[in-house]
Amino acid sequence: MKYLLGIDQGTTQTTAVIVNEMGEMLEKNSAQLPARFPQAGWVEQEPNDIVRTVKEACAPLLDKYEISAVGFDNQGETFIVWDAETGEAVTPAIVWQDTRGQSVCDALASSVDPNLLRQKTGLLLDSYFSAPKLKWVFENNPDIRKKAHEGKLKFGTTETWVIWKLSGGKLHITDPSTASRTLLFDMNTFQWDDDLLKLFDVPRSMLPEIKPSAGHIGDVDFGNGRPLPLHALLVDQQAALFGQACFNAGEMKCSFGTGSFLLMNIGDKPKLSNNGLLTTVGWNFNGHTAYAFDGGIFVTGSAVQWLRDNLKFIPDSASSHKSARNSKDMGVVVIPALQGLAAPHWRTDVQGAMFGLNRSTTSDDIVRATLDGIACRVYEVVTAMSQDLGQRPPHLKVDGGPSGNPYLMQMIADLLDIEVRVSAALEATAIGIANLAGMSALGTSFNELAQNWKSETSYKPQMKKAEREKKLAQWNKALDAVKIFHK
Template sequence: MTQILAIDQGTTSSRAILFDEDIRPTRSAQREFKQHFPASGWVEHDPEDIWNTVRETCLEVANGADVAAIGITNQRETTLVWDRATGKAIHNAIVWQDRRTADNCAALKQAGHEALVTDRTGLLLDPYFSATKLAWILDNVDGARARAEAGKLAFGTVDTFLIWRLTGGARHVTDATNAARTMLYDIKTGAWDADICALLNIPMSMLPEVLDCAAEFGATDLLGGKTPILGVAGDQQAATIGQACFKPGMMKSTYGTGCFALLNTGDVPVASTNRLLTTIAYQLDGKPTYALEGSIFIAGAAVQWLRDGLGVIDDAAQTGEMAEAADPEQEVILVPAFTGLGAPYWDAECRGAVFGLTRASGPKEFARAALESFGFQTRDLLTAMQADMGHDSETVLRVDGGMAASDWTMQFLADITGAAVDRPTVLETTALGVAWLAGMKAGIYPDQDGFATRWALDHRFEVKMDAPTRDRRYDAWQDAVSRTLSRP
């Protein structure tokens, strides 16, 4: 048995990918599911949609395969609470993009609690993270708090919920990378933080056990027999692993629904002074490796908006050609703050805006503005990371995710950041990373060094834009953002 099944549970779809003994993807299946927007700034998923799409894709892909182990990677911060007896969620999953707890976070900041939260968790007080979402469910679902205090309810991010379902409720566990995104986990001591739980009135009995990224998470009979689950990591950490960013100073950026850049800082958690996040990149053999992270809420989702909201494209693949054909004299800027802005602004209340429109502006200019917004936001993150690390050294950015396939977008990314952009031969680095974790734990795949040697370059995008143009374009972006923020 030499095949590994990777479950990649994302924000808009669930996928299952089968990897062979050479860590090559051989078979995959994908199912989209419905997004729910019950109020402005609110985003939810039906937990049964998550489970059913995972179950269906796994069964389709694993049909007839000898699966040695399963790895799970997942959308992070998305929050679920379920009944321990029935396994049924008591409310829809509240998605990482959801901003309903913005006022709660603002009140906690006003009361002076952010310093404690940041020191313990490496995170900022923001509705992005799981903690205030969990508190909201306890406060707003009838009887939830009493049931939680009685030990009848369980909390988890998507990985924990899936493991519970896959193991028939036998295991209530998560890994260190997902725990680190809840705003309830002390990333220095490696334990749930009692003070923060008390601050938010969250019973600690609801919280799962935290394991390494490569560990024994339980076994499932979904595929027949007992298949062990041996690897788990949040999607951005899994992509960091899949990009083999194992050395301090290595950086990756994933372009999916959102955009997330991680910079490996080794065994030292670097405290950001530029409103980035300090997080766990991965944890193996009980030893965490830390990272600085910049989180952008809207990247590929801006392209979805062009398709589903404006109706100016039929397929995401059209945007590159449209951007190439756009009027170069028009410099339309889209600030895609549809659910607020993430790092380094952390403004939950601002909303999207478009600047520079003329009578000649049309779908092509909108397409270019959407793609350019990826690059502008990434430069925001890169600038902040360099400031936190205390140097402005030459950086090579390893990219992945669906939008990394767009040559036009990656070239603009290199141009506006002034950094070379390396696209690997395997763009599905999120699934690759968690497949390697499971396969390494199963004894099928090589160790870190052996895995790193397999990373292969597809194309390097060198900087072509001159510095004055780059800085002028970026200055215009910063001006647009300043006009969009809800506060100075």
């Protein structure tokens, strides 16, 4: 049996899995990754902690299995700057949630053509992405800027940093899917873009080499003296899209966690959204290219945590299902915009709200309305993607903790009027990157991986059309009121 190691370097933890050649997970191990919040809007991690968690997650698996290939996925926009000679970080890992680059975006807004930016990158001018935060580092640390322009510093997202460390400084690499999250990359040419580098004052010398998403890239050593071949690189959400076997245009997945991250495969040509979505590279290797529409909802699991921890309405997250079933008042509406409205609205100023409260309103009604609000947010993003592509998805594949909530999954199926399939694999992201490594190293086919994908359960739509239309009309009225309130 051939074994594959998949590493999912996420925001809160690093997870390593062992997958066999059939794409089945045999074992996993995780290591928690702490974050710090030095001031409002700043989110940082210790760069050496990231390397440590990768080694810790992999350590128990390395001696147990004869590993044929390694795949590595990453947080996306989080980045580190380090000294090219010593390998020592000169910045913390500045996390994708960090907003310190907003002042850079505000300063550049009047001189940037947003349509041209979208045509090149598929993205918005937003602090979410790496380049504005990197420019902020340069503006606030002249010595770092000077050394960068002298060719003495290196830039990288988390996989670039870890692989640099695990290869002893031999590999300074990324892949097109990750590069497409920086605002420095042209998704049409698959190259770093000179105009964007100039806009954000980034010297080309500090950027990693862009390698295909799959193929033998080089060897990495986890500290046990036995180098392993690295065969796959992707952003975490793209790895989940691959892990969910969404290989054809129109197929899509939603990964639930703190937020909900939806990606739809849109085929081998980039398309721009008319409905507030991002366009990103799915993967690019050996003649296989996929682009994806990207729609993030920042509050999902965290809304249920809010019900549990702040409002004390439920003892644990799993209880939200039972509580929602007990609700009698269907007139209560909750807009769960606890961190603004992301895709497809992009209204960071909007805050959460409740409507329809009366003397008989119970905590169960508010729990139910919050889950309905999450489902409505998913409905909005899936609908926007369907309109942009010109076709509805055949079904929605889901993974992550909240996908185990039967009430929420049934409501999403009812609102979308399509089947929702819950992945049997809990670690779709890590399995996805392992499977991509297997495609490169073992010759596994797309068809084999699609056939091996299994659902744990599925939810078929049950709601009548009139009830669906009434619920969505109620949601839209509440949403309009919230947007007006925050104008």
